Amino acid sequence: MCGIVGIVSDSSVNQQVYDALALLQHRGQDSTGIATAEGRSIHLKKAKGQVREAFRTRDMRSLLGDYGLGHVRYATRGEAANELEAQPFYVNAPYGIVLVHNGNLTNSRELERELATVDHRHVNTGSDTEMLVNVLGSELQSLVGGGELDADRLFTAVRRTHERIQGSYGVIALIAGHGLLAFRDPFGIRPLVLGRRTSERGRTEWMVASESVALTGSGFQVERDVAPGEAIFITPDGELASAMTHDSPVLLPCAFEYVYLARPDSVMNGVNVYESRLRMGERLADTIAEYTPSGAIDVVMPIPDSSRPAAMEVARRLGIEYREGFYKNRYVGRTFIMPGQQERKKSVKQKLNALESEFRGKNVLVVDDSIVRGTTSREIVEMMRSVGTNTVTFTSAAPPVRYPHVYGINMPSRSELIASGRSIPQVNEALGSDFLVYQEVDDLQRAILDGSSIEGLEMSCFTGDYVTGSVTDEYLRWVEQTQLS
Numbered sequence: 328m329c330g331i332v333g334i335v336s337d338s339s340v341n342q343q344v345y346d347a348l349a350l351l352q353h354r355g356q357d358s359t360g361i362a363t364a365e366g367r368s369i370h371l372k373k374a375k376g377q378v379r380e381a382f383r384t385r386d387m388r389s390l391l392g393d394y395g396l397g398h399v400r401y402a403t404r405g406e407a408a409n410e411l412e413a414q415p416f417y418v419n420a421p422y423g424i425v426l427v428h429n430g431n432l433t434n435s436r437e438l439e440r441e442l443a444t445v446d447h448r449h450v451n452t453g454s455d456t457e458m459l460v461n462v463l464g465s466e467l468q469s470l471v472g473g474g475e476l477d478a479d480r481l482f483t484a485v486r487r488t489h490e491r492i493q494g495s496y497g498v499i500a501l502i503a504g505h506g507l508l509a510f511r512d513p514f515g516i517r518p519l520v521l522g523r524r525t526s527e528r529g530r531t532e533w534m535v536a537s538e539s540v541a542l543t544g545s546g547f548q549v550e551r552d553v554a555p556g557e558a559i560f561i562t563p564d565g566e567l568a569s570a571m572t573h574d575s576p577v578l579l580p581c582a583f584e585y586v587y588l589a590r591p592d593s594v595m596n597g598v599n600v601y602e603s604r605l606r607m608g609e610r611l612a613d614t615i616a617e618y619t620p621s622g623a624i625d626v627v628m629p630i631p632d633s634s635r636p637a638a639m640e641v642a643r644r645l646g647i648e649y650r651e652g653f654y655k656n657r658y659v660g661r662t663f664i665m666p667g668q669q670e671r672k673k674s675v676k677q678k679l680n681a682l683e684s685e686f687r688g689k690n691v692l693v694v695d696d697s698i699v700r701g702t703t704s705r706e707i708v709e710m711m712r713s714v715g716t717n718t719v720t721f722t723s724a725a726p727p728v729r730y731p732h733v734y735g736i737n738m739p740s741r742s743e744l745i746a747s748g749r750s751i752p753q754v755n756e757a758l759g760s761d762f763l764v765y766q767e768v769d770d771l772q773r774a775i776l777d778g779s780s781i782e783g784l785e786m787s788c789f790t791g792d793y794v795t796g797s798v799t800d801e802y803l804r805w806v807e808q809t810q811l812s
Contacts, residue, residue: 330354332536333396333499337526341390344397355401358413363395367504398427423503426460430495478568486572495734513573515555522547538593606774608640637724638694652685687715697725701745721760739810
């Protein structure tokens with residue numbers, strides 16, 4: 328999971344990309360980067376850390392041009408601490424291409440061999456994004472020869488890129504002197520939203536981003552989602568062309584986007600994230616009522632922030648008082664997307680503080696968006712015990728996470744997932760809670776899809792069914808052995 332944005336503007340684009348990335352900061356905190364195009368020149372700056380830490384006035388002054396792109400990184404391949412793996416990635420042929428990618432390629436081993444032996448291109452890191460930009464560059468170079476680039480050739484190159492890569496990918500690329508390209512994997516696993524606005528001079532300006540909040544927060548009107556398997560090309564003058572570049576696309580977006588990753592004020596694939604979380608609470612409440620002893624709950628509390636809508640609906644539906652007893656330090660990043668188990672564990676107590684008067688002597692039901700490794704959940708239960716909570720009923724708005732996620736979320740190893748190989752009573756014991764209730768898989772799917780035209784969801788971390796059909800047991804073993812969490 329990362330955040331990406333591309334803008335074609337009628338004026339200097341550097342500050343616009345910066346502001347849009349700040350709206351997507353929740354999607355990645357490891358590193359960030361911005362690239363802009365000025366005629367046939369590409370200007371690029373990337374660094375470790377968050378957006379506000381990475382860019383200085385001198386950096387912004389050097390990012391010249393009216394169209395550009397940006398990235399905030401949450402590492403799922405390679406190493407979070409490696410500055411070489413920060414995006415965007417650049418290749419100089421053909422034309423000069425700079426690219427950002429949200430997702431994860433599941434055939435990176437094969438691509439690395441092909442690039443070396445067939446394309447004769449060098450990659451300098453373990454990043455699948457660097458492989459992707461080289462595959463796109465190689466396919467485009469084979470088509471243009473000495474001719475001029477046009478949309479048809481570009482879309483053919485994207486079609487050939489689809490044929491070579493597997494996994495999840497939302498992609499935005501600058502092609503020096505020509506414009507901005509965006510395309511999405513044929514399953515639509517990772518989100519990509521298109522918007523437009525009219526400049527003061529009457530020209531059409533465009534933005535493509537991971538979430539609608541980046542568009543609406545920047546004054547753009549949401550046009551639509553980029554469709555699975557679709558490619559969009561926008562010239563520096565704001566002329567847009569699009570084409571379907573895959574023969575059999577199907578929309579199966581990642582369920583975890585709605586559970587946790589996206590901001591609640593975003594709309595993706597036509598689904599309002601906030602409303603989907605309310606529906607998760609409604610369905611979770613019914614399961615809580617079925618499995619929790621009558622009278623075992625005095626108050627309902629959320630683990631801030633992403634579980635708040637679900638917790639409010641749980642309290643309303645069960646007719647139990649809703650309270651907020653956990654207070655969050657806004658200056659500590661999202662624990663789930665921090666690299667390394669020790670870093671996550673250390674940050675839990677820095678991030679949350681329990682208000683003793685809300686817990687002492689009470690039977691408390693807490694709602695979290697999900698339980699992944701259990702690190703945060705165990706610390707929260709211990710915190711509640713330390714301030715005198717009578718009983719702890721721990722609930723999750725998502726089902727048990729039992730399987731690795733290989734499409735762009737950092738859950739590579741079954742051994743680190745607290746629900747893998749454990750029954751719910753065993754997870755309850757491991758967490759130290761008195762009662763534990765999870766959302767049912769079917770209820771989560773219905774909560775997200777209610778009222779939408781989406782055909783299904785990517786739910787592999789809950790079910791073990793990988794929608795791309797190319798994820799083998801051998802691949803999962805390799806991921807567990809080679810990728811850090």
